[in-house]
Amino acid sequence: xxxxxxxxxxxxxxxxxxxxxxxxxxxxxxxxxxxxxxxxxxxxxxxxxxxxxxxxxxxxxxxxxxxxxxxxxxxxxxxxxxxxxxxxxxxxxxxxxxxxxxxxxxxxxxxxxxxxxxxxxxxxxxxxxxxxxxxxxxxxxxxxxxxxxxxxxxxxxxxxxxxxxxxxxxxxxxxxxxxxxxxxxxxxxxxxxxxxxxxxxxxxxxxxxxxxxxxxxxxxxxxxxxxxxxxxxxxxxx
Amino acid sequence: xxxxxxxxxxxxxxxxxxxxxxxxxxxxxxxxxxxxxxxxxxxxxxxxxxxxxxxxxxxxxxxxxxxxxxxxxxxxxxxxxxxxxxxxxxxxxxxxxxxxxxxxxxxxxxxxxxxxxxxxxxxxxxxxxxxxxxxxxxxxxxxxxxxxxxxxxxxxxxxxxxxxxxxxxxxxxxxxxxxxxxxxxxxxxxxxxxxxxxxxxxxxxxxxxxxxxxxxxxx
Numbered sequence: 518x519x520x521x522x523x524x525x526x527x528x529x530x531x532x533x534x535x536x537x538x539x540x541x542x543x544x545x546x547x548x549x550x551x552x553x554x555x556x557x558x559x560x561x562x563x564x565x566x567x568x569x570x571x572x573x574x575x576x577x578x579x580x581x582x583x584x585x586x587x588x589x590x591x592x593x594x595x596x597x598x599x600x601x602x603x604x605x606x607x608x609x610x611x612x613x614x615x616x617x618x619x620x621x622x623x624x625x626x627x628x629x630x631x632x633x634x635x636x637x638x639x640x641x642x643x644x645x646x647x648x649x650x651x652x653x654x655x656x657x658x659x660x661x662x663x664x665x666x667x668x669x670x671x672x673x674x675x676x677x678x679x680x681x682x683x684x685x686x687x688x689x690x691x692x693x694x695x696x697x698x699x700x701x702x703x704x705x706x707x708x709x710x711x712x713x714x715x716x717x718x719x720x721x722x723x724x725x726x727x728x729x730x731x732x733x734x735x736x737x738x739x740x741x742x743x744x745x746x747x748x749x750x751x752x753x754x755x
Numbered sequence: 756x757x758x759x760x761x762x763x764x765x766x767x768x769x770x771x772x773x774x775x776x777x778x779x780x781x782x783x784x785x786x787x788x789x790x791x792x793x794x795x796x797x798x799x800x801x802x803x804x805x806x807x808x809x810x811x812x813x814x815x816x817x818x819x820x821x822x823x824x825x826x827x828x829x830x831x832x833x834x835x836x837x838x839x840x841x842x843x844x845x846x847x848x849x850x851x852x853x854x855x856x857x858x859x860x861x862x863x864x865x866x867x868x869x870x871x872x873x874x875x876x877x878x879x880x881x882x883x884x885x886x887x888x889x890x891x892x893x894x895x896x897x898x899x900x901x902x903x904x905x906x907x908x909x910x911x912x913x914x915x916x917x918x919x920x921x922x923x924x925x926x927x928x929x930x931x932x933x934x935x936x937x938x939x940x941x942x943x944x945x946x947x948x949x950x951x952x953x954x955x956x957x958x959x960x961x962x963x964x965x966x967x968x969x970x971x972x973x974x
């Protein structure tokens with residue numbers, strides 16, 4: 518699959534050497550000595566000469582291209598291009614058949630949303646708390662709302678600009694879909710929707726699913742579902 | 756050898772020796788100003804990009820959150836520049852025949868990276884970390900300005916040491932509640948410094964001494 522990193526070139530720096538100014542440049546300063554050497558009867562000219570020399574040196578310093586070795590150290594920072602590898606990337610893909618430390622992802626239910634039988638799981642792999650739902654809501658607004666809309670009805674901004682309209686989350690098919698199915702859509706995409714595996718961590722994907730569940734409940738709730746003490750509040754606001 | 760200069764040339768010489776001191780100071784000042792000028796710090800200069808990506812469209816008009824693209828900004832030192840795949844999430848369908856976006860599609864087809872030109876670039880001897888700033892309530896806007904008004908991204912501040920220190924000495928002037936870090940045009944509900952002082956305490960932001968000691972940023 519074609520992929521990932523946008524390399525960032527450092528062209529801007531090559532094109533524009535940053536002139537250095539400062540006390541670090543001892544060598545040119547030594548040239549000032551010429552004024553002393555010339556201490557002869559025609560001394561009256563010397564201060565002027567010295568001044569011009571000084572001005573020339575300072576100007577040269579201010580506009581010359583100094584080496585910037587400490588600014589641009591020969592090391593890789595994220596996304597810095599590399600001359601060494603054919604594809605120009607300093608970030609290397611995993612060698613085939615290897616697993617990075619801490620990425621065994623052994624817990625299949627948690628990482629794929631599917632049970633041992635290959636079917637999406639119903640239950641959450643961890644207990645859902647209010648914090649999780651709030652986190653899910655925040656992530657949903659970042660990653661899903663642009664298309665699905667904040668209410669999950671499928672009327673997001675990108676859809677208004679011409680993207681295919683997704684189904685509302687509040688249709689029966691999706692209300693009855695197991696949580697593992699929703700997790701699977703985020704992880705592997707669905708039809709016109711690309712996958713969000715690279716952008717969202719597994720735990721956040723589950724949090725988003727929890728929030729979608731909450732949305733589905735909220736959009737199909739009646740006043741009877743509201744606890745009596747909160748009901749008064751709602752009625753008052755109406 | 757005959758006299759070339761009149762006697763008065765002596766006082767001229769003295770004056771110019773005296774003047775040289777000022778001349779030196781003046782040149783020093785010029786050099787200092789050049790060093791701090793936008794020409795040198797590259798502040799507010801538009802950088803050419805391979806694709807004319809516009810935060811005005813994507814953030815201002817579409818209302819995308821920074822983290823949709825700059826995914827690692829809360830968890831790592833590096834904010835991340837989105838891979839081509841992220842653009843294709845939408846541009847597989849939107850403007851999918853536009854010649855402007857051909858470099859993006861070509862990158863997706865062939866798997867070669869788009870080479871963006873860096874806008875913000877600290878020298879390699881400075882250590883900077885996004886996650887600490889973002890998690891302690893320093894908004895993107897505080898450092899990067901109103902990107903939603905930049906058709907092409909430019910560098911909002913000088914990125915000089917004095918700029919970092921100015922905030923590290925008095926973070927209460929700049930911090931905002933965490934939930935607003937990616938918001939643009941944040942207005943504090945009340946007195947900024949009062950809220951700031953409360954947040955500095957709440958988020959456990961360290962004392963000025965630690966934040967301004969050299970090895971915080973040069974390590």
